[in-house]
Amino acid sequence: KSVVAIVGRPNVGKSTIFNRLVGERISIVEDIPGVTRDRIYAQAEWLTTTFNLIDTGGIEIGDEPLLVQMRQQAEIAIDEADVIIFLLNGKEGITAADEEVAKMLFKSNKPVVLAVNKIDNPEMRDEIYEYYSLGFGEPFPISGAHGLGLGDMLDEVVKHFPNNEIEEVKDDTIYFSLIGRPNVGKSSLVNALLNEERVIVSDIEGTTRDAIDTHLHKEDQDYVIIDTAGMRKRGKVYETTEKYSVLRALKAIERSDVVLVLIDAETGIREQDKKIAGYAHDAGRAIIIVVNKWDTVESNEKAIKEFETKVRSHFQFLDYAPLVFLSAKTKKRLHTLLPAINLASENHAKRVPTNVLNDVVMDAIAMNPTPTVKGRRLKVLYATQVSVKPPSFVVFVNEPELMHFSYERFLENKIRDAFGFVGSPIKIFARRRQ
Numbered sequence: 089k090s091v092v093a094i095v096g097r098p099n100v101g102k103s104t105i106f107n108r109l110v111g112e113r114i115s116i117v118e119d120i121p122g123v124t125r126d127r128i129y130a131q132a133e134w135l136t137t138t139f140n141l142i143d144t145g146g147i148e149i150g151d152e153p154l155l156v157q158m159r160q161q162a163e164i165a166i167d168e169a170d171v172i173i174f175l176l177n178g179k180e181g182i183t184a185a186d187e188e189v190a191k192m193l194f195k196s197n198k199p200v201v202l203a204v205n206k207i208d209n210p211e212m213r214d215e216i217y218e219y220y221s222l223g224f225g226e227p228f229p230i231s232g233a234h235g236l237g238l239g240d241m242l243d244e245v246v247k248h249f250p251n252n253e254i255e256e257v258k259d260d261t262i263y264f265s266l267i268g269r270p271n272v273g274k275s276s277l278v279n280a281l282l283n284e285e286r287v288i289v290s291d292i293e294g295t296t297r298d299a300i301d302t303h304l305h306k307e308d309q310d311y312v313i314i315d316t317a318g319m320r321k322r323g324k325v326y327e328t329t330e331k332y333s334v335l336r337a338l339k340a341i342e343r344s345d346v347v348l349v350l351i352d353a354e355t356g357i358r359e360q361d362k363k364i365a366g367y368a369h370d371a372g373r374a375i376i377i378v379v380n381k382w383d384t385v386e387s388n389e390k391a392i393k394e395f396e397t398k399v400r401s402h403f404q405f406l407d408y409a410p411l412v413f414l415s416a417k418t419k420k421r422l423h424t425l426l427p428a429i430n431l432a433s434e435n436h437a438k439r440v441p442t443n444v445l446n447d448v449v450m451d452a453i454a455m456n457p458t459p460t461v462k463g464r465r466l467k468v469l470y471a472t473q474v475s476v477k478p479p480s481f482v483v484f485v486n487e488p489e490l491m492h493f494s495y496e497r498f499l500e501n502k503i504r505d506a507f508g509f510v511g512s513p514i515k516i517f518a519r520r521r522q
């Protein structure tokens with residue numbers, strides 16, 4: 089998917105535009121307390137195209153002076169985006185900071201779409217000629233406050249999208265990434281995997297935008313490890329800021345089939361772990377919880393059980409994710425990881441036969457009758473699997489409003505019991521039968 093970044097001085101209206109373009113997305117099935125997402129990275133759509141949008145203004149970079157911050161935001165946009173929206177304030181004209189950013193963007197050769205915000209009424213459109221002088225062609229007058237001009241601007245943005253079709257053809261390679269707070273052992277685990285016996289490693293550069301993926305091959309299965317924040321430090325100031333790590337992690341998660349959520353056995357579970365895991369869950373990826381540094385704990389069945397109980401109570405929303413206990417340092421139990429990844433990936437892409445699915449759903453209903461609201465009873469007509477990655481099911485009913493979260497959860501559990509989707513989330517949507 090193409091990535092678009094919005095760059096501009098503080099208060100030019102970046103967040104307003106960002107929110108306008110992203111719109112409200114209320115998920116029907118997700119309800120996870122405690123997982124708040126920083127909206128610096130989100131999916132947006134225009135006509136038939138979906139793309140990802142970054143609000144570089146949301147990435148605070150310490151208390152650096154304005155010009156330094158602007159420079160860093162422009163660098164982030166240049167590094168991460170396919171197309172950059174350079175946002176200016178139509179009420180203030182071009183400032184020195186704007187000119188500085190313009191120079192950087194110009195040098196990068198990335199496509200730049202110039203948008204002049206706060207042009208709230210048509211008479212003001214004549215005032216934007218001075219913006220031609222920045223050298224990015226026609227400026228687009230917009231109004232974030234009133235939602236004006238965004239369509240024309242987006243038409244121009246979409247024109248510059250590279251042809252990403254090749255990336256969509258994924259064969260049966262398993263793409264996975266590792267996420268977790270700093271020092272949980274992400275780099276150590278990657279290195280341990282790469283040095284494992286009978287693993288063949290090749291760095292194929294240039295095959296993806298990020299070009300830092302690592303390919304490995306073991307026992308007839310191809311894998312790609314997708315780089316995440318902190319795994320390969322490149323030394324730029326903004327790379328150490330928390331929100332930038334989150335952004336990198338979100339990008340990696342999006343390209344993954346399986347996400348390994350790392351937890352440190354030595355320090356135990358922290359609040360930040362939960363938030364990070366929430367990102368992977370929200371994205372609908374297969375998930376494995378990897379408890380690393382297991383060498384620091386006295387390892388026996390009891391210790392494993394106790395740790396598992398703790399993990400389960402902290403990560404209730406990840407009840408489908410298996411746990412793998414290992415040590416990247418001593419390589420103990422490391423050999424259990426790739427098989428767990430294979431299984432989770434297989435389940436993430438699994439299709440179940442419609443007739444068996446309906447038998448399972450009807451049996452479930454016979455066992456636990458559908459809810460009644462104000463004298464109206466939910467009627468389930470039939471169910472069908474509509475997609476994979478993650479497996480998603482539509483249940484056709486008389487009135488979708490009668491489908492309670494708890495009943496949906498009950499059906500989900502029954503479907504899980506019957507087909508075993510270990511490692512993968514599944515989604516259920518209630519639809520009115522046409």
Ligand code: GDP
Pocket residue numbers: 268269270271272273274275276277318319380381382383384414415416417418
């Ligand atoms: P990252 O920030 O998540 O990439 O973490 P690193 O891979 O850089 O590891 C952070 C620290 O934890 C380093 O000092 C590692 O040597 C140490 N470490 C990583 N894995 C293990 C492990 O399995 N056991 C122990 N005892 N230490 C580990």
